[in-house]
Amino acid sequence: MKSADDNPRTPLCTPWLGEPEIKAVNKVLQSGWVAQGPVTASFEKALAGFVGARHAVAVSSGTAALHLCLLALGIEPGDEVLVPSHSFVAVANVISYVGAVPVFVDIQPDTYNMDPTPLDQALTSKTRAVCPVHQVGLPVDLDPILAFAQAHRLKVYEDAACALGSEYKGRRIGSHSPLACFSFHPRKLITTGEGGMVTTDSDELAENLRVLRHQGMTVTAHERHRADDFKQVHFPVVGYNYRMTDIQSAIGLAQLERMDEILKRRNAIAARYEELLGPSPHLKLPVVPDYAFHNYQSYVVRLDPSAPIGRDQLVQRLMDKGIGAGAGVGCVHREAPYRNLVRVPLPHSEAATDHTFMLPLYPQMTDDQVQRVVEAVLTIAK
Numbered sequence: 368m369k370s371a372d373d374n375p376r377t378p379l380c381t382p383w384l385g386e387p388e389i390k391a392v393n394k395v396l397q398s399g400w401v402a403q404g405p406v407t408a409s410f411e412k413a414l415a416g417f418v419g420a421r422h423a424v425a426v427s428s429g430t431a432a433l434h435l436c437l438l439a440l441g442i443e444p445g446d447e448v449l450v451p452s453h454s455f456v457a458v459a460n461v462i463s464y465v466g467a468v469p470v471f472v473d474i475q476p477d478t479y480n481m482d483p484t485p486l487d488q489a490l491t492s493k494t495r496a497v498c499p500v501h502q503v504g505l506p507v508d509l510d511p512i513l514a515f516a517q518a519h520r521l522k523v524y525e526d527a528a529c530a531l532g533s534e535y536k537g538r539r540i541g542s543h544s545p546l547a548c549f550s551f552h553p554r555k556l557i558t559t560g561e562g563g564m565v566t567t568d569s570d571e572l573a574e575n576l577r578v579l580r581h582q583g584m585t586v587t588a589h590e591r592h593r594a595d596d597f598k599q600v601h602f603p604v605v606g607y608n609y610r611m612t613d614i615q616s617a618i619g620l621a622q623l624e625r626m627d628e629i630l631k632r633r634n635a636i637a638a639r640y641e642e643l644l645g646p647s648p649h650l651k652l653p654v655v656p657d658y659a660f661h662n663y664q665s666y667v668v669r670l671d672p673s674a675p676i677g678r679d680q681l682v683q684r685l686m687d688k689g690i691g692a693g694a695g696v697g698c699v700h701r702e703a704p705y706r707n708l709v710r711v712p713l714p715h716s717e718a719a720t721d722h723t724f725m726l727p728l729y730p731q732m733t734d735d736q737v738q739r740v741v742e743a744v745l746t747i748a749k
């Protein structure tokens with residue numbers, strides 16, 4: 368048996384943290400203000416600038432961001448929301464939080480993103496909103512979805528949890544529709560431990576989101592703390608504690624500084640995978656349409672039925688070699704809370720879930736590690 372040192376483990380992904388993040392956190396701790404305050408305001412401003420939106424509202428997770436969007440858009444119990452099943456379960460859970468019903472729609476067989484063509488099959492008199500998801504960071508073809516939403520007077524909010532830095536038609540994801548939600552879970556492009564952000568060009572939606580994340584309160588804790596005069600506080604709506612702390616925001620600001628390098632390195636690794644794995648007849652590599660710049664939050668490969676090995680076995684064999692491979696994105700409609708909600712057929716979603724797998728890809732990954740992953744895949748799927 369080989370020792371761990373002969374064959375160091377290559378994880379699927381690992382956050383890139385170092386001195387800048389540690390220094391930034393120390394500074395916040397020394398300041399004495401550790402809850403949401405001025406550093407979060409700076410992080411919001413920087414992130415809004417990065418994606419090109421007027422406003423960014425920091426929250427405690429990507430899931431919280433999605434939940435607040437549904438509330439800000441006025442989605443109510445019994446309303447229906449069109450959403451892909453081929454995604455992370457949070458996309459449906461947040462719809463359940465507001466008592467609405469997720470109606471699952473199928474994906475395109477090549478991009479694995481929401482297919483705009485069959486959306487009308489899922490439409491009913493109760494449909495109120497549509498949630499395009501930029502799955503694994505690859506932008507969905509937004510324009511046909513936005514046109515469909517406009518034609519049927521549906522609200523739109525984007526799940527951009529994985530899509531920081533990705534571009535649709537030359538513009539970064541974050542202001543193509545009224546609302547876009549980002550996640551800063553360690554599995555995403557940058558991390559704050561846990562955290563999320565909603566970006567919007569609408570002053571009204573931004574204000575609404577700020578009130579909702581803070582118990583429905585009209586004055587922030589930081590404003591009240593700094594005020595010389597007495598401020599009466601009111602809670603005109605039911606809100607949540609979905610605040611991001613300044614400790615998290617300090618990490619986020621330091622991480623944002625790394626974005627150029629992160630995007631470059633992720634794309635370089637993807638290009639290397641494409642060059643070395645592309646010739647294999649058994650593998651179908653990610654498709655990036657002309658309208659998209661991909662941040663490669665994940666590298667999803669499809670195993671052709673002609674391959675001499677099944678997907679699950681392939682992933683297991685890679686894991687045995689110390690390579691943190693994983694199954695592809697799941698289907699929400701296969702999970703217990705959502706099993707009875709299938710209205711329209713989802714063949715492409717199911718096929719993608721059954722036949723795809725993910726390979727390690729993260730900025731600190733070395734060329735040697737990429738080489739080792741490639742050799743392992745080609746040996747196993749020969």
Ligand SMILES: *Cc1c(COP(=O)(O)O)cnc(C)c1O
Nearest residue numbers: 428429430455457528550551552
């Ligand atoms: C990660 C993710 C979320 C949830 O983000 P959290 O910050 O973990 O709450 C939502 N949707 C998609 C598509 C995701 O990948």
